[in-house]
Amino acid sequence: MFTLKNNFKLIPFVLLISSFNFLFFHIPFFQFVFETINYKSLNGIFVIASLMVLMLVLNAFVFSLLLTLSQKIGKFLLVLFFLINAVAVYFVATYGVIIDESMIGNILNTNYDESSSFFSYKLIIYLVLLGVLPSYIIVKSKIEKITFKKFSILSGLTILFALVLVFVNATNWLWIDKNSKKLGGLAMPWSYVVNTSLFYIHEYKKNEKEILLPDAKIKDTEKAIVVLVIGESARRQNFSLYNYDKNTNPLLSLTPDVFHFDANSSATYTTAGVKSILDHKETSDLYEILPNYLYRNDVEVFWRTTNWGEPPVHIKNYQDRAYLQSIAKEEDKNYDAVLLSGLKEQILASKKNKILVVLHTSTSHGPSYNTKYPSQFEHFKPVCKSVELSNCSQNELINAYDNTIVYTDYLLHRTIEELKQLKSYKSTMLFVSDHGESLGEKNLYMHGIPMSIAPKEQYEIPFIVWLPDDSSKKIKKFDMLSQYHVFHSVLNFLHIESPIYNEEMNIFE
Structure with a gap:
């Protein structure tokens, strides 16, 4: 039985952290996969198994790369991932959002008044159980370094394995491409890492000064x-x-x-x-x-x-x-x-x-529709008074919105x-x-879903x-x-x- 005072070898540690990341934050991802693919067919089982293995292996590879380059920076980033993952999966599970580039833009343009309206005790529970506790394990764990040669060999084999797995799934590329926006928006932590990068790249490319229109x-x-x-x-x-x-x-x-x-x-x-x-x-x-x-x-x-x-x-x-x-x-x-x-x-x-x-x-x-009008305008009752909209009945939610x-x-x-x-x-x-x-239609709440879907x-x-x-x-x-x-x-x-x-x-x- 190991304790946090024991040293972890790098590979078991990153596989453990990757498994935590997989189990804690990818239920919405695989709910979507099961909804859109015939999971009872042989091909469906193969696609699901491939996604699971790829997610575990590639995340472990990236985590090992970060820790090999610098344990302090690597641990800091892993802690940051778990904390943000916890908040992100709360919003995905509670409001049915997709963490794509447009949602990142929405988040970055949200002010305090709007963001504070989303506060709930359920969010704190998510943050503590799925973010803070794993972060404590990451910070306290001692990880043994491996040689650059060994890391290079493991990296090469990992990349080769991933390429083979992608190649044998060639017949499923159309399905993956069709659903890439939603799959990418539900894969933690890369949904917000990649899309935040894309958001800032596109913001940088925008005109620093607005283009003037012809005089009127x-x-x-x-x-x-x-x-x-x-x-x-x-x-x-x-x-x-x-x-x-x-x-x-x-x-x-x-x-x-x-x-x-x-x-x-x-x-x-x-x-x-x-x-x-x-x-x-x-x-x-x-x-x-x-x-x-x-x-x-x-x-x-x-x-x-x-x-x-x-x-x-x-x-x-x-x-x-x-x-x-x-x-x-x-x-x-x-x-x-x-x-x-x-x-x-x-x-x-x-x-x-x-x-x-x-x-x-x-x-x-939203989500606090009931706070947006004076009491005399509450024509329809009962109304939803929770920021966790899925906790309200459909009738209560629609009444508050109406x-x-x-x-x-x-x-x-x-x-x-x-x-x-x-x-x-x-x-x-x-x-x-x-x-x-x-x-609440199709288990979706509020807005921000990519226009294409x-x-x-x-x-x-x-x-x-x-x-x-x-x-x-x-x-x-x-x-x-x-x-x-x-x-x-x-x-x-x-x-x-x-x-x-x-x-x-x-x-x-």
């Missing part, structure tokens, strides 16, 4: 205002405007001149979704976004936000949650109604004829009522969500427009809209002439 020209002096409300995690199937069987739009459904369109988001996470709403076309480049473009071309722009994750906004009037709370009524301070605090007065104080207002909301962002849509309905209606009071302005309101949301709940979004009947503008008919329609529609409504304007992407006649 304001065509007239008519006073006009567009309020663009960017929704957060609002999926259209839960809006009664879209024939949902619960009345989640009690105010908008009775408001004249409200139009709604089917739309799909271009991504399933905030940073990419918001960028698409503000971009003039589908692109991965950092072009000048709508508020920056209009501000540079002499349009008054107000950006008000209780959220985060937008591209760099270069305007004078950028107002965050802290500022808005300082001027808000007490009953609005903790909710998205704070976005309307003093807005009408700010608009009336403007000396510009053309105005864009962006309200970036956070109302339907109440956020009821509150969104109130916020949009209130925005319309304030615009109606601005008699000297021609006005319109656009509401477009950044992405949708999963609420994302369920419709995460990309089918509402696109709602209010346009007064006495407006000189009318609404075109569309079967389907995209987030990119926003840019060109705003230019058209404000009578902005631009070389990059695309009439086909404009919703107004």
Whole structure:
């Protein structure tokens, strides 16, 4: 019987740690494998066995390489892997997320308010049992060094064995390639190691300075205002405007001149979704976004936000949650109604004829849906009050989420009522969500699944427009809209002439 005071030989030690890593952190990985392959067939058994052996052997190889180069650095990295693995597998198991590059971007753009809402005692249990305890073993273990010659021989044999195993699985390459995103996103620790590296590589490749669009020209002096409300995690199937069987739009459904369109988001996470709403076309480049473009071309722009994750906004009037709370009524301070605090007065104080207002909301962002609206908007009960969404019944979870849509309905209606009071302005309101949301369908929660495999709940979004009947503008008919329609529609409504304007992407006649 060994103790931690005994010396470990390198190979048994890395095989032990690799086995821990395999047993603790790969249940979701193999759940997915068993769901997508015929595990009762001879070929299915061979694929599963090959994946298990490869995972054990290759992880042991990498761990041995780290420890051979430097035991201090190797141990530090192993401890870091186990701690992060514990947190990552908690989120995979609890919310059904995939740790791909887009999810890494989502994580790195999450602020304290959002991240703190995920805290639970279950997370602490995962961290202590699967992270801290194995880390203690790693730190306290004494590992005997092996010669470079022996390590080189073992490394060569390991690589040769892995190549042979990959080669004999040649008939299964198509299955592996088809499922590579999900397999890669569930393999710990390489899901976040590789995808974090890819994220920063792609961030580095992005333009350090945004690409300016061609100059625009304001065509007239008519006073006009567009309020663009960017929704957060609002999926259209839960809006009664879209024939949902619960009345989640009690105010908008009775408001004249409200139009709604089917739309799909271009991504399933905030940073990419918001960028698409503000971009003039589908692109991965950092072009000048709508508020920056209009501000540079002499349009008054107000950006008000209780959220985060937008591209760099270069305007004078950028107002965050802290500022808005300082001027808000007490009953609005903790909710998205704070976005309307003093807005009408700010608009009336403007000396510009053309105005864009962006309200970036956070109302339907999980997991704490029940905290995103005042108590009087809790129309549907009982509600989920846990951040561990799988612990709630489907009915409780959907009720809590639906109440956020009821509150969104109130916020949009209130925005319309304030615009109606601005008699000297021609006005319109656009509401477009950044992405949708999963609420337990297919055991998935929230958002962030890669678009190539994302369920419709995460990309089918509402696109709602209010346009007064006495407006000189009318609404075109569309079967389907995209987030990119926003840019060109705003230019058209404000009578902005631009070389990059695309009439086909404009919703107004």
